[in-house]
Amino acid sequence: MDPSLMLQKVKERLPEKRFKHVLGVMNTAVALAKQYGVPEDQARIAAILHDVAKFADREWMRGIIEKQKMDPLLLDYHHELWHAPVGAYLASYEFGVEDAGILDAIRYHTTGRAGMSDLEKIIYTADMIEPSRQFPGVDRLRAMKNDGLDRLMEASIRQSIEFLASKNQPVYPDSLKCLEHFEQQKG
Numbered sequence: 001m002d003p004s005l006m007l008q009k010v011k012e013r014l015p016e017k018r019f020k021h022v023l024g025v026m027n028t029a030v031a032l033a034k035q036y037g038v039p040e041d042q043a044r045i046a047a048i049l050h051d052v053a054k055f056a057d058r059e060w061m062r063g064i065i066e067k068q069k070m071d072p073l074l075l076d077y078h079h080e081l082w083h084a085p086v087g088a089y090l091a092s093y094e095f096g097v098e099d100a101g102i103l104d105a106i107r108y109h110t111t112g113r114a115g116m117s118d119l120e121k122i123i124y125t126a127d128m129i130e131p132s133r134q135f136p137g138v139d140r141l142r143a144m145k146n147d148g149l150d151r152l153m154e155a156s157i158r159q160s161i162e163f164l165a166s167k168n169q170p171v172y173p174d175s176l177k178c179l180e181h182f183e184q185q186k187g
């Protein structure tokens with residue numbers, strides 16, 4: 001499917017503010033892809049589709065997670081996490097995306113994971129720093145965009161984990177393993 005048609009279909013599924021976020025992630029992700037030598041087309045498609053399941057019905061998503069044999073641990077954590085793997089499912093089955101790298105970037109855009117690809121890091125971090133995002137600390141992350149994808153990703157996952165911890169929200173194990181991975185890399 002042509003990216004502009006994907007964008008049009010995504011627009012129909014999302015409220016205006018969320019669609020604006022998607023456009024921001026797309027522009028930010030394409031810029032990071034150019035900067036870090038990742039294929040632009042992959043970044044564009046992953047960004048357009050990353051939140052496609054954000055407003056999907058919760059019980060429908062539960063059913064998809066069960067039927068598609070996704071990690072059942074997801075169901076023990078906050079339902080906000082579900083739109084990422086279910087989004088990868090929709091990207092594949094409804095939008096015909098076959099590129100496993102794009103599907104993984106969508107699948108892990110909320111939690112991160114250990115051993116992320118550059119495309120996964122780009123989608124995760126573009127999601128956090130796109131221009132319409134506002135949270136304390138976002139400008140510090142934006143200022144790190146030229147510091148290398150690993151530093152940007154490490155600071156971003158650390159920010160997310162600290163934010164969840166400050167609200168006493170349980171952190172999904174993939175996120176903790178993601179941060180540990182970067183800390184071990186530095187030795």
Ligand code: DGI
Pocket residue numbers: 021051054077078080081084109110111127160164169170171172173175
């Ligand atoms: O979909 P977006 O709002 O663009 O951003 P996202 O997919 O990165 O995150 C969606 C929400 O998921 C966000 O409000 C924080 C929450 N979240 C991310 N990781 C975890 C989490 N919630 C819990 N409880 N545990 C996590 O590990």
Ligand code: FE
Pocket residue numbers: 050051054083084109110
């Ligand atoms: Fe999301």
Ligand code: FE
Pocket residue numbers: 109110124127128
């Ligand atoms: Fe995110």
Ligand code: FE
Pocket residue numbers: 021025050051127
């Ligand atoms: Fe998002």
